[in-house]
Amino acid sequence: MFNSNQLGKSDQTGFDYEIRDNILLLHKSLTLPHVNSFVKQILKKFQKDHGTTVILDLNGLESIDSAGVTSFYYLEEKLSEFNVQLTFRGGSDSIRKKMEIFKLEKSTHEKKSDKPPFLARIGEDVHFFFFEYVMAFVILAANVTYWSITDIFISKTHRKGEFYNQAVLIGVNAVYIVGILSFIIGLVLALQSAAQLRNFGANIFIVDLTVIAMMREMGPLITAILVAGRSGSSIAAEIATMKVTSELDALKTMAMNPIRFVVVPKMHASIVTFPFLTIVADVMGILGGMLIANFYLDISPMVFINRMGESLYNRDILIGILKSFIFAGLIVLTGSFFGLRVTEGAEGVGKVTTLAVVVAISLVIIADSILGLLFYR
Amino acid sequence: MEKNPCIIEVNDLSATFEERQILHKVAFRAFEQEITVILGASGSGKTTVLKHILGLYNIQEGYISILGKNLSMITESEQKKLYKAIGVFYQNGGLLNSLTIGENLGLPLEQHTDLDDEMIRSIVMLKLNLVNLVNVYDHYPSQLSGGMLKRAALARAMIMDPPLLFCDEPGAGLDPVSLASLDSLLVNLKLQLGISMVIITHQVSSILRIADRIVFLEEGRVIFYGTLSEALDSGDPDVRDFFNKGMRGYDSSKNS
Ligand SMILES: Nc1ncnc2c1ncn2[C@@H]1O[C@H](COP(=O)(O)OP(=O)(O)OP(=O)(O)O)[C@@H](O)[C@H]1O
Ligand SMILES: [Mg+2]
Numbered sequence: 001m002f003n004s005n006q007l008g009k010s011d012q013t014g015f016d017y018e019i020r021d022n023i024l025l026l027h028k029s030l031t032l033p034h035v036n037s038f039v040k041q042i043l044k045k046f047q048k049d050h051g052t053t054v055i056l057d058l059n060g061l062e063s064i065d066s067a068g069v070t071s072f073y074y075l076e077e078k079l080s081e082f083n084v085q086l087t088f089r090g091g092s093d094s095i096r097k098k099m100e101i102f103k104l105e106k107s108t109h110e111k112k113s114d115k116p117p118f119l120a121r122i123g124e125d126v127h128f129f130f131f132e133y134v135m136a137f138v139i140l141a142a143n144v145t146y147w148s149i150t151d152i153f154i155s156k157t158h159r160k161g162e163f164y165n166q167a168v169l170i171g172v173n174a175v176y177i178v179g180i181l182s183f184i185i186g187l188v189l190a191l192q193s194a195a196q197l198r199n200f201g202a203n204i205f206i207v208d209l210t211v212i213a214m215m216r217e218m219g220p221l222i223t224a225i226l227v228a229g230r231s232g233s234s235i236a237a238e239i240a241t242m243k244v245t246s247e248l249d250a251l252k253t254m255a256m257n258p259i260r261f262v263v264v265p266k267m268h269a270s271i272v273t274f275p276f277l278t279i280v281a282d283v284m285g286i287l288g289g290m291l292i293a294n295f296y297l298d299i300s301p302m303v304f305i306n307r308m309g310e311s312l313y314n315r316d317i318l319i320g321i322l323k324s325f326i327f328a329g330l331i332v333l334t335g336s337f338f339g340l341r342v343t344e345g346a347e348g349v350g351k352v353t354t355l356a357v358v359v360a361i362s363l364v365i366i367a368d369s370i371l372g373l374l375f376y377r
Numbered sequence: 378m379e380k381n382p383c384i385i386e387v388n389d390l391s392a393t394f395e396e397r398q399i400l401h402k403v404a405f406r407a408f409e410q411e412i413t414v415i416l417g418a419s420g421s422g423k424t425t426v427l428k429h430i431l432g433l434y435n436i437q438e439g440y441i442s443i444l445g446k447n448l449s450m451i452t453e454s455e456q457k458k459l460y461k462a463i464g465v466f467y468q469n470g471g472l473l474n475s476l477t478i479g480e481n482l483g484l485p486l487e488q489h490t491d492l493d494d495e496m497i498r499s500i501v502m503l504k505l506n507l508v509n510l511v512n513v514y515d516h517y518p519s520q521l522s523g524g525m526l527k528r529a530a531l532a533r534a535m536i537m538d539p540p541l542l543f544c545d546e547p548g549a550g551l552d553p554v555s556l557a558s559l560d561s562l563l564v565n566l567k568l569q570l571g572i573s574m575v576i577i578t579h580q581v582s583s584i585l586r587i588a589d590r591i592v593f594l595e596e597g598r599v600i601f602y603g604t605l606s607e608a609l610d611s612g613d614p615d616v617r618d619f620f621n622k623g624m625r626g627y628d629s630s631k632n633s
Contacts, residue, residue, distance in 0.1 A: 158486065159476075183487035241474075249433050254485045345428035 019045065022052055027060040030068035040070050047082045054084060058091030069102040072362035140259075140337050145329075147260045148267045157260040166265050170231045171273025174223075175280055177230075182222050182281035186214055186288025194296045203297040207307040212288030215316045218284035221368055223274065228360040232335045235266055235355035239339025240349040248340075263336045267329070274328035275321050282320065319375050326371070327364050334360040384541060384573055390429060390439035398597065402439070405592045405602045412574045412587050414569055416619075417594030423577045424468055424545055426594070430575070431465060431543065432456060441444050444541065461489060464516025464534035468545040468577075469479040470526050472518045472533065478505070479514035482533050489537070504532040508562065523550050532560075535566070542566070542574045548583050560586045593619070 015034040016027040030038065046054055056072065064334045076086040091099075149158055190210050198204055239262060242248050266364065284309075293299040299307075338356035342348045383432040385407040400422050407413040415423050428434050430441055432448055444462060446455055465471070472481045481500040486492055492500070505513065509594040510527040518526060525545060534542060547563075548556045560583050566572045578584060584591070584605070591608045593601035593616055601608060603615045608616055 159480075159484075159487075238475075245469055245474070246467040246471035247473050249428070249431075250465065250467055250473070252433065253431055253463065253465045254462050254488070255457045256484075256488055 022049070023055045023057055025057045025060055027062075029063040030061060030071070031063075031065045032067040033087035035067045035071045039075060042075055043078055046079060047085050050083045052084055053211075054079065055089050056086060057089045058095055059089070061091060061095055063097055064098055066098075068104045069099050070104070072099065073104055082201050136341075137337055140315050140340070141333055143259055144263055144267060144333060144336065147257070147264050148271075151260055151264050152192070152268070157257065158265045159261075162265040163268055166269035167273050169234075170227065170266065170270045171277055174227055174230055174277060178223050178226050178277050178281050179284045181226065182214075182219065182284040183288045185218060185222060186210060186285030187292060188288075189213060189218070189285070190292035191296070194292055198297065203293075203299060203304075204307055206293045206297055206299065207290065207304050208311040210293075211286055211308050211312050212316055214282050214285035214289070215312065215320045217368070218285055218318050219371070220278050220323040220327060221364070223277045223281045223324065224331065224364040224368075225361055227270070227274070227328075228276070228331045228334075228364060229357055230329045231266075231270070232360040233353045233357045235332060235335030236339040237349055237353045239263075239336055240352050242343035243340065243342050244346065244349060258337075263332070266336070268334045270328040270332050271325060274324045278320060278324040319371070323368065323371055326367055330367060331360050334363060381411060383407070384409050385413075385430060385575065386440070386442045386446055386460070387426070387430065388440040390426070390436070390441060392425060392429065392434065392597075400429075400597045403594070403597070403599050405599060407573065407575055407590065410567060410571050410574050411589040412563065413567045413574055413590045413592065414584050414588040415575065415592045416579050417592060421594040422595055422597040425597075427543060427545055427575070427577060431463075432459075462539055463538065463541045463543060464537065464539040466527075466530050466534040466542070466544040466547050468549075470518065470530045471529055472526065474518050477515050477517055478521070478529050481518070481529070482536050485533075485537050492502060495540050500536070504536055505529070505590075507535070507605070508532045524552070524555055527551065528559075531562075538570070540572060542572050544574065544576045544578075546577050546579075548578055548580055553582075556580065556583060557586070563587055581620060584623075 014028050015030050015038070017038070018025045018027070024042070036079075046052075056075075072086075072088070079086050088099075116124070147157075190206055193206060193209050197203055197209075242258075242262065248262075249259055251258045290301055290304050293304050294301060335356045338352040338359070342352045383406050388404050390400055390403040391398065402420070403426055405413075415426060425434070429436060430443060430448075431630060432451070436449050444459060446459060451459070463534070472478070473484070476484065479498070479501055482504060483497045486497045486500060490497075492581050502514070505511065508531055510525060510528050511534065513521060513525065513529065518529070521529060526549070527550070531544070534544070544563075548559055551559060563574065563576070564587055567574060576587065588605045588608075590604050591601065592599055595615065601611060601613055603611070609615060609620060
């Protein structure tokens, strides 16, 4: 049996091997570009020869790098799984020395134990998810709620002016974007319905439709989704960074409670500003609807407002406000939750930030549908 | 040297994170008005031991008492009282990035005392002077150099005049002159104010200047525990090696 292989021909320092029975002769230089195909070919060749010994002859080898050495030890281990033994023969001093230097410690190589069966794994995952996430979230929520209520009257646990800062960051700075987008959505909503309503000659119901949809659903939801994107992410990033740089530990060992110091002011600020943001969204959305009603359906603003007074009930307004409180709480909680869960390292901060936004928006939508069912008329 | 009262006792402390055992039955004691140095290679578990002592990790196995309080059975209010009696210098600073240096240092005073702003400001100034920092009161931490940050963090650790001070690698990354002055500051604090300290460092020059007692960690195990002079006479090859290499100046290039 004789065959010869030329690998990586374009390479100046080519690599080459021959197989004579169970002796494997290596030539020239075994380096990173050649390792992959070398290992694959050898494994394929010998893995069926159970019980044999393969001799790896290094005499023809001129040089080798760490990848080459690793491939030897990798082959040795893999082949032994097929009951094929690999032994080394010859080799210059420099080759032998490199093999010594790059030798893997056996302990770092140990195998992970076999995976448990499929159903058991699912069980474990569910258990893990429940205790790692759901329970932890509930505990954090309880903590934050407790401190948010007690700290309404105690201002010493956080910095002076922190509430104001956060209110500006979370609420005031979001007014423009919330206003503009709500206006556009109100416009589109009315436009889509206008064509249908005109077919039925039910023009005036455009008012009921936009007003109730904006007040009960779209206003709170648009606000929550936008704020989750803006502030949910920044809350998560801020808290995660504080954790990674030991700021939270430092607060703790200075006898301060990080939740009261960091999370509570954000909670207060968002609970207070959220209803106002929602009202901005409602008003702007309705204005959008009014515009369409005026130009497409010939309903003047005066008529629109009169009809609005008839079709809108206090209940709708209250439901919208109630939703906005709940969304505000959810967003701050989710941001804080993921911020606090960061594992060391700057790359972890990016990860939890993304997660926080995705989960916050999902929770908002889920909560919205639950509330929608509860208050269905 | 007659023995001062024991203020920290760590006994058979073991810890496992993510199925990897990080600490193996760590045991040592620290005494009042002494500087206890914890040393060991990077990744040997020094910071982990410190965080256990500070109550930032739950104790999985073993026993820690600090200032006479058993950490496993401590109540929340006792823990708070304890925190007011210690100062901590964190390995990566731990200053709040959203506050200026002045606000950072003033924060514990603002929270735990009834002092008025004027008074707080002068105490902060005094502490900044102590570490040779001037004109940084209104700077944010991100505007300071690495060495200045370290000194600011040290000033904050001492802001409440705690009787017990913990420092995680205060000298890392400092030039030899700054390092020497930091060391003499620490020694003076001990001698003049009677502050006890637990300091993590692996700079041999520092250890020789400041250490009273040494805890040598290797892969989560204490391989030597004793006074500085005992360490210098130790027959343990690893300990001898560490001091010999360090004294030949190899460690000055090491800075993390
Ligand atoms: N929260 C954690 N989760 C998992 N592993 C951890 C955790 N904290 C520390 N470790 C591991 O524990 C070991 C010791 O870490 P530690 O930070 O105590 O080292 P150190 O002695 O302070 O090192 P350095 O001198 O580099 O600061 C490291 O291998 C680290 O990966
Ligand atoms: Mg450390």
